[in-house]
Amino acid sequence: MKSKILDAIGISAAVLCLIHCIIFPLxxxxxLGISHNPYVDLGFLLIGVVVVYRVTKQTSxxxxxxxxxxxxxxxxISVALDLIYEIHVPLIYLGAAGLIAGHIINFKHHxx
Numbered sequence: 671m672k673s674k675i676l677d678a679i680g681i682s683a684a685v686l687c688l689i690h691c692i693i694f695p696l697x698x699x700x701x702l703g704i705s706h707n708p709y710v711d712l713g714f715l716l717i718g719v720v721v722v723y724r725v726t727k728q729t730s731x732x733x734x735x736x737x738x739x740x741x742x743x744x745x746x747i748s749v750a751l752d753l754i755y756e757i758h759v760p761l762i763y764l765g766a767a768g769l770i771a772g773h774i775i776n777f778k779h780h781x782x
Contacts, residue, residue: 673728677777680721684769687714687745691762708752711762715749718742718769725776734772741768 690710697704722738729735744765751757 673725674777674780676721676725676728677773677780680718680725680773681770681777683714683717683721684766684773687711687718688763688766688770690714691766695758708749708756711745711749711752715742715745718745722769725773729776729779731776731779734776737768737772737775741765741772744768 694706698706719742722742726735726738742765744761746765748759748762748765751759
């Protein structure tokens with residue numbers, strides 16, 4: 671049961687991250703006086719790392735563990751490049767999509 675809750679949290683956080691990453695650049699075009707804050711992305715990354723660590727401890731499916739950690743690595747690279755060099759790369763979209771897919775697959779493999 672605990673892993674199902676972690677998957678629900680993971681799906682929610684990854685979807686919110688993806689929405690944030692897609693909608694926020696569109697909002698920056700409108701002169702509202704807001705600017706990009708990479709620490710929001712870092713917050714989503716930290717939530718993702720904690721959830722993925724706990725989920726991968728409970729699953730024995732090797733390729734699913736690989737999907738989770740590769741997604742976290744893609745997001746980490748994107749966030750690091752943004753924090754250090756202020757370069758925005760689309761790896762964060764792939765990572766968020768990978769986390770969403772991984773959590774959905776993991777959720778469906780649970781015995782209900």
